[in-house]
Amino acid sequence: MLGSGALLSSIWALSFLSSSSFFFEIAAATPSFLPQGFLFDWNPPGTTVPIPVTQQCETLHITWTRGSAAAGPNPTSPYFLQIFTSTFIVPITVPAGDGTSFDFQVPWIPGTQYQICMWDSKGVSGGCQGIYTVIPNITATAQNPASCKNVTYPTSAMNVNAAVINGAFSEYGWIPECTDIQVQAINGTPPYTLTVAPTLHPPLNITSNSNDPMNWTVSLSHGFPFFISVTDSQGNGWAQGPLHSGEGVDTSCLDLNHRDGSVQTSTCRRAAYFQAVAFGWCSRSL
Structure with a gap:
């Protein structure tokens, strides 16, 4: 598990209630997407075309930088990962520290799809990466299954x-x-x-x-x-x-x-x- 001192590492709540019976006629919104203040990825140097799969318990070496393509506000540490998955109906927040890199082990079971977004301490967006799929760890066996750090999941609920x-x-x-x-x-x-x-x-x-x-x-x-x-x-x-x-x-x-x-x-x-x-x-x- 992540350290108990990690800031808001379990702030997101688990809930699910969907219905089609309450669609009110109210004004719809097409607001602008947020300006991007920094860029991030975990592609090894020299990568030309990222392959959107990761092994269970594989470590992603995530790095970020202001970059010439970022036109939004300058980012301010600390940084946070916001992770959406196909298996949990809650976004997961992982503190990523004050630096410009962070190692994250992918803990989910094979078949899980996930997307990582980033934010800084003041809500400046680093954008979102592509959707990746978790595959079995190639070194795992029945006698020695994949083992890695888990993330902290919320305990309260929002409907x-x-x-x-x-x-x-x-x-x-x-x-x-x-x-x-x-x-x-x-x-x-x-x-x-x-x-x-x-x-x-x-x-x-x-x-x-x-x-x-x-x-x-x-x-x-x-x-x-x-x-x-x-x-x-x-x-x-x-x-x-x-x-x-x-x-x-x-x-x-x-x-x-x-x-x-x-x-x-x-x-x-x-x-x-x-x-x-x-x-x-x-x-x-x-």
């Missing part, structure tokens, strides 16, 4: 209703592009943040000060994979995915010149999860 316009919400569903996903927190403490984390892309946040439903229009082209999560002000959470953007009849939301960005996003609230509002820079109302 969230989720719906899509074309029927019941599925944890691995395909939602037609330019239609809506609607989520509603049933418990927890507002404000709530809906995070959309596409593969190989910075995420976006939509924040609400009440438990009214939040809608997001799937503004990703057909076939694009992504995860979603809902978190509250105390760090409780819920996650689903990998989801995919399905083929849609209407693709007008993909036109950047006609997007409605009226729903406010919140880098500040993401920072609050990682620092528990301890430093006061997220105390204002959004």
Whole structure:
């Protein structure tokens, strides 16, 4: 297990409740994705095409840098991994320290799909990597199975209703592009943040000060994979995915010149999860 002193290593809560019976007619949102403040990967030097598989208990040597391609705010340590998986309906937060590298052992069983995103201490995004699949460890045997450090999982629960316009919400569903996903927190403490984390892309946040439903229009082209999560002000959470953007009849939301960005996003609230509002820079109302 990770050390008990790791900051907020078990802040995310395990829950699942999906329904298609509560889809309200409210304004949908296609806000901008967050600017990326730094870049990260774990590809060995000289890698030309990453192979999206890792062995169970393989160690990823993750490195990050500001990089010339990062146009967002400068990052500030400490850093955090936010990991979405196909086997746990909660995002997992792993403190990654104050430096520019971190070794992470992949603890999940073979067949698990996972996606790693990164944040700094103030909510600046490092983007998300591709979806990787865990395969059996080639050195493991029945007498000597793979063994590695585990991650700390949350013990509390957050209930969230989720719906899509074309029927019941599925944890691995395909939602037609330019239609809506609607989520509603049933418990927890507002404000709530809906995070959309596409593969190989910075995420976006939509924040609400009440438990009214939040809608997001799937503004990703057909076939694009992504995860979603809902978190509250105390760090409780819920996650689903990998989801995919399905083929849609209407693709007008993909036109950047006609997007409605009226729903406010919140880098500040993401920072609050990682620092528990301890430093006061997220105390204002959004």
